Amino acid sequence: MDDWTLRESVTEYETPWYTGGYDRLEQPDGSEKNYYWASLPDAVVVVALDGDDVVMVSQYRPVIDAHCLELVAGIVEDESYEAAARRELREETGYDADTVTLLQEFAVATGVLRHNRGIVVAEGLSESMEGRELDNNEFIEVERVPREDALARARAEQPANDATLEGLLLAAADGYL
Known part of the structure; x- marks a missing residue:
């Protein structure tokens, strides 16, 4: 050291x-x-692209007592970021992706956390044969947001979510938005 x-x-x-x-x-x-x-365990954030839309989720966050518009996200369970992205996308939205691409893996809040996050883009969405599988604490509404509006919506709707902003900014920088 x-x-x-x-x-x-x-x-x-x-x-x-x-x-x-x-x-x-x-x-x-x-x-x-x-x-x-x-x-904390590693987490994945999914920028799910379907045609001209970004598939996002709206959910209540008890810790901050607020509803948030967010990208699909979840814990990596002894799998790659890409596999976790596919699983979380299906569980939270009921969509499968033809392709998933890891944009970035990084350490989060390095002054206090031991936590890594991966940002993954999912494309070629279709409805899953298995459907949604929400956890017992997930009460999620799926929301489609036009690609050109996604970053502005994520910044404007309070409270803004760090993982959502990071995911959309990286996707925009890499030409996905």
């Missing part, structure tokens, strides 16, 4: 969603400090 020495790593709590704790590090000047972290 280049002049940083890990003295102790402590897990203080575990939940079904994340683990939290701290690492005690000796810093380059010889002093020691606790650096707190939360560890």
Whole structure:
């Protein structure tokens, strides 16, 4: 770690969603400090493109007490980002994709989180033979948003969602929007 020495790593709590704790590090000047972290499983965000539309979801987020317009997203379950994107798209919207393309994998909020996120574009959508399979805490409405309006809608509708903004900005930068 280049002049940083890990003295102790402590897990203080575990939940079904994340683990939290701290690492005690000796810093380059010889002093020691606790650096707190939360560890979450990897997640995927899906920019689902169907013709001239982006397929998005609207759902209530109890943590912030608000409804959010978001891209399809979910936890990666011992699979690739692309496989997780296909699964989450089908479960949340009832669509299958002909192709999925990983645009970017990155670390999220590196000052406090141990969490990676992958942004995937899904194209060639068709209705799944299996249909939707929502989790028992998912009450999701599927919403189609014109491609040319998707980023503006995501920025304008409050609260804006970080993963949705990241996904749409990367998709726009790569020429998908």
